[in-house]
Amino acid sequence: MQAATVVENPMRAGMRLERTAEPCAVVIFGASGDLAKRKLIPALYRLVQEHLLPAEFAIIGLGRTAMTDEEFRDKMKASVVEFSEAKSVDEEVWQSFAGGMQFLPSNIDQPECYGELAKLLEQVDKEHGTQGNRLFYLSVAPEFYAEAVRQLGEAGLTKQDKGWVRVIIEKPFGTSLDSARELNQQILRYLDESQIYRIDHYLGKETVQNLLVFRFANGIYEPLWNRQYIDHVQITNAETVGVEGRGGYYEKSGVVRDMIQNHVFQVLSIVAMEPPASLSSEDVRDEKIKAMHSARAFTPERVAAECVRGQYGAGSIGGKPVPGYREEQGVAPDSTTETFAMVTMWFDNWRWSGVPFYIRSGKRLAKRVTEIAIQFRQVPHQLFGAAAMEQVSPNQLVIRIQPDEGITMRVAAKVPGQVTRIRDVNMDFRYGASFGVQLAEAYERLILDCILGDSTLYARKDMTERGWEIVMPILDYWAARKSEADFPNYEAGSWGPEESFHILEQQGRHWRRP
Amino acid sequence: MWAEMSASKGDGQAAGVVRACVLNLVVYVAGKEECPEVNDLLEDVVERHPCRAVLLVVNRAATEPRLEAFVSTRCQLSAPAAKRICGEQITIEADGPVVDTASTAVTPLLVPDVPVFLWWKDIPHYEDKLFDRLAEMSDRVVIDSASFDHPHKDMLRLAEILKEGNLRVSDLNWGRLTSWRSLVASFWDVADYRQSLAQIERVAIEYDPPDASHDEIAPKALLALGWIASCLGWEVLADDSSLEAGRAHFKLSDGGREIEAVLAATDDVAGRDGMITSLTLRTAAGDEFFVVLRHNEGKLETGARLGGDGQKVGRVLAYEARSEGQRLSAELDILSRDEVFESAAEVAARMLSSVAV
Numbered sequence A: 001m002q003a004a005t006v007v008e009n010p011m012r013a014g015m016r017l018e019r020t021a022e023p024c025a026v027v028i029f030g031a032s033g034d035l036a037k038r039k040l041i042p043a044l045y046r047l048v049q050e051h052l053l054p055a056e057f058a059i060i061g062l063g064r065t066a067m068t069d070e071e072f073r074d075k076m077k078a079s080v081v082e083f084s085e086a087k088s089v090d091e092e093v094w095q096s097f098a099g100g101m102q103f104l105p106s107n108i109d110q111p112e113c114y115g116e117l118a119k120l121l122e123q124v125d126k127e128h129g130t131q132g133n134r135l136f137y138l139s140v141a142p143e144f145y146a147e148a149v150r151q152l153g154e155a156g157l158t159k160q161d162k163g164w165v166r167v168i169i170e171k172p173f174g175t176s177l178d179s180a181r182e183l184n185q186q187i188l189r190y191l192d193e194s195q196i197y198r199i200d201h202y203l204g205k206e207t208v209q210n211l212l213v214f215r216f217a218n219g220i221y222e223p224l225w226n227r228q229y230i231d232h233v234q235i236t237n238a239e240t241v242g243v244e245g246r247g248g249y250y251e252k253s254g255v256v257r258d259m260i261q262n263h264v265f266q267v268l269s270i271v272a273m274e275p276p277a278s279l280s281s282e283d284v285r286d287e288k289i290k291a292m293h294s295a296r297a298f299t300p301e302r303v304a305a306e307c308v309r310g311q312y313g314a315g316s317i318g319g320k321p322v323p324g325y326r327e328e329q330g331v332a333p334d335s336t337t338e339t340f341a342m343v344t345m346w347f348d349n350w351r352w353s354g355v356p357f358y359i360r361s362g363k364r365l366a367k368r369v370t371e372i373a374i375q376f377r378q379v380p381h382q383l384f385g386a387a388a389m390e391q392v393s394p395n396q397l398v399i400r401i402q403p404d405e406g407i408t409m410r411v412a413a414k415v416p417g418q419v420t421r422i423r424d425v426n427m428d429f430r431y432g433a434s435f436g437v438q439l440a441e442a443y444e445r446l447i448l449d450c451i452l453g454d455s456t457l458y459a460r461k462d463m464t465e466r467g468w469e470i471v472m473p474i475l476d477y478w479a480a481r482k483s484e485a486d487f488p489n490y491e492a493g494s495w496g497p498e499e500s501f502h503i504l505e506q507q508g509r510h511w512r513r514p
Numbered sequence B: 001m002w003a004e005m006s007a008s009k010g011d012g013q014a015a016g017v018v019r020a021c022v023l024n025l026v027v028y029v030a031g032k033e034e035c036p037e038v039n040d041l042l043e044d045v046v047e048r049h050p051c052r053a054v055l056l057v058v059n060r061a062a063t064e065p066r067l068e069a070f071v072s073t074r075c076q077l078s079a080p081a082a083k084r085i086c087g088e089q090i091t092i093e094a095d096g097p098v099v100d101t102a103s104t105a106v107t108p109l110l111v112p113d114v115p116v117f118l119w120w121k122d123i124p125h126y127e128d129k130l131f132d133r134l135a136e137m138s139d140r141v142v143i144d145s146a147s148f149d150h151p152h153k154d155m156l157r158l159a160e161i162l163k164e165g166n167l168r169v170s171d172l173n174w175g176r177l178t179s180w181r182s183l184v185a186s187f188w189d190v191a192d193y194r195q196s197l198a199q200i201e202r203v204a205i206e207y208d209p210p211d212a213s214h215d216e217i218a219p220k221a222l223l224a225l226g227w228i229a230s231c232l233g234w235e236v237l238a239d240d241s242s243l244e245a246g247r248a249h250f251k252l253s254d255g256g257r258e259i260e261a262v263l264a265a266t267d268d269v270a271g272r273d274g275m276i277t278s279l280t281l282r283t284a285a286g287d288e289f290f291v292v293l294r295h296n297e298g299k300l301e302t303g304a305r306l307g308g309d310g311q312k313v314g315r316v317l318a319y320e321a322r323s324e325g326q327r328l329s330a331e332l333d334i335l336s337r338d339e340v341f342e343s344a345a346e347v348a349a350r351m352l353s354s355v356a357v
């Protein structure tokens, strides 16, 4: 009997079975590099351990370093031991995973290499049943992104005639609006937008995903989520680390390019967006970009009055003295690269008109924390008299993204006793605690999503360009006034330059201490 | 109690106590001996599901009526200097004649508005008054078919209850099958193999005999076969089926094409109570898809041997038996009906009926 083609897997019905990936070959460009070792291979191994990758799965590593398959496997095994929580791997489980792992010494700009790659992929399809599905992971320096895609395209490897072909592109995506546009143009010559997965590992974080659930699965917040009830929003994205030996890279970048333009804007757009029609990747990303389109442009006057740049000087973190930015390795002694930035955003739309969004992000700040604080308006009429209210601030909703993911709501309550004295009380909810689970690493989630063809948590073309479009006037303004930067202007271990506090104080507001 | 706890920490705000409750968990145990085990297990559960736990310890044999209650807190300190997450536990001991009505002592203790789970840590006595009353006020009843002392009879009864549809039932034993089901299902994520689903001619499942009733088929094996048959829409044929000690033969049909299913007990190995040890699906073309448990090594091996050229694609995976607490936690995640489980149990019962147990 000839069976009709079965489209869906009938055994996947029901709710308990997690999504398992389809058969595929993952080709890692830059497999001898740092990211592959620290994040990619450990994430793939975790997925295997969780039974989320099929047996029909193979990895091909690429790089110029000459390595045999055996050497590559040993190196990757060592890195799994070093960089994953397990700290040891089961020999047999590893072998059955590593059996599908190969290394092809190759140079990104040499066309012959792609012919070899194509041959190897054919062979892998036969031996490992990978069904012609390919995921190319570009874990190489950004200047190679376009070249790798071009070569893949010229070699016919981007065509989806047998199975799907997807490409993951690492950050940074461009260094300016022009370069991002150019990069998009170059890769779109060979790929369809639906094949492109631009990594923003912030979106892989459980709490960022929870933000969507929090906003759109709870009926009580959405009616309050607008200018009527919200006074302003604060987003803090603080790191305690400095440049960690990557001073050379950071010199060309700075916090606006490295964090704000991509990660912070992704989070910001989820806070500001309208409810999407569905949770499909296109609907969600449509709403996010719509919100960003209504962001008010930065004029020189606005940059001067509402934005602050900063650079850390020597100070101390956790009680230990740390050097200033200009003393870091690979950094110019008169560097004007910003390691801190505060920007004020306004969304000119019905929901947010008149509500400022204060954003600050920086290195070597007092505490590692990323959070969104929604400050509600003061009650319209003071019933309880000044004395009673003295200790009370308006309601505040804080969504912490890292660490210690969770939500805190500040409400006023009466202190028990004969006199009416009112104090703030925090109502606290922690994700880790309420559901006591180990939150998955961002890379695990993102790689699995890509293999499953879900691009919701990846940045779309329009968003990458819009991010740059918004920040370019700030970068241009500061670049034109390098000599005016009075750096260093904050001490390592503090909450950033004084000026970032003044801006809020002038408007009768103040930064929350996270 | 709560005041004391926050005070002991001093700085109420920074690292105080967070009291949280996402559900009520009523646990029934027959006899005090079970308490230490249940208490350990609740540790795991509270971490994931801060809850109010009501532990009902029953001694039916006692002649003197006695009803007593104790309160305690259960806290989790997940990270140093982090907030403690606490929930309460109330233990009720009921002896003798008051057992039947002990549910009335439970009702007022439930936290309003959050779901109520009943974990009946015993063989479900469906006719029992207390079971009936507790089940009625619960959103979900958690049982464990591995504890059935008459697997065949109890399985039939379970299927009946599911069919009546008044109770939402979670079976911990079904939860134990999830990783097996996932591995079996993943063969057919490969589009090339999918057509072979319509050519399966034999299913063989080996299982360790259940400790409680050696000669009967392990509920897990019955559920696994029931699941495959219900997913693929197979009918149970009444004739040609047979059942003997430690071995069952069932005839199934996929729109006229016959399928043979064999469930066979392996040697009894301690610590493997009722586990499935291997599951193999064979197609008319001679392709075989299998999952094998290597129990003493803690590994699962999965693979496909494809007909003529004998090509084998496979993988060895670590098999981490999850703790009972984690299993229970997983059940507490689910509130809606589990239709896949219900169909699997129904087909399992139909197969048992076909051999007239």
Ligand SMILES: NC(=O)c1ccc[n+]([C@@H]2O[C@H](COP(=O)([O-])OP(=O)(O)OC[C@H]3O[C@@H](n4cnc5c(N)ncnc54)[C@H](OP(=O)(O)O)[C@@H]3O)[C@@H](O)[C@H]2O)c1
Pocket (backbone or CB within 6 Å): A029, A030, A031, A032, A033, A034, A035, A036, A038, A062, A063, A064, A065, A106, A107, A108, A109, A138, A139, A140, A141, A142, A170, A171, A172
């Ligand atoms: N590391 C991180 O934590 C991190 C975090 C976020 C984003 N990223 C991004 O991830 C990407 C990779 O970063 P990384 O830190 O892994 O860099 P890396 O350690 O410098 O690795 C670069 C890789 O590219 C290969 N490569 C360089 N030139 C090549 C050529 N001409 N042909 C073929 N292969 C070549 C190198 O291998 P050979 O020397 O053997 O050729 C090496 O494997 C970058 O885009 C980076 O911005 C990294």
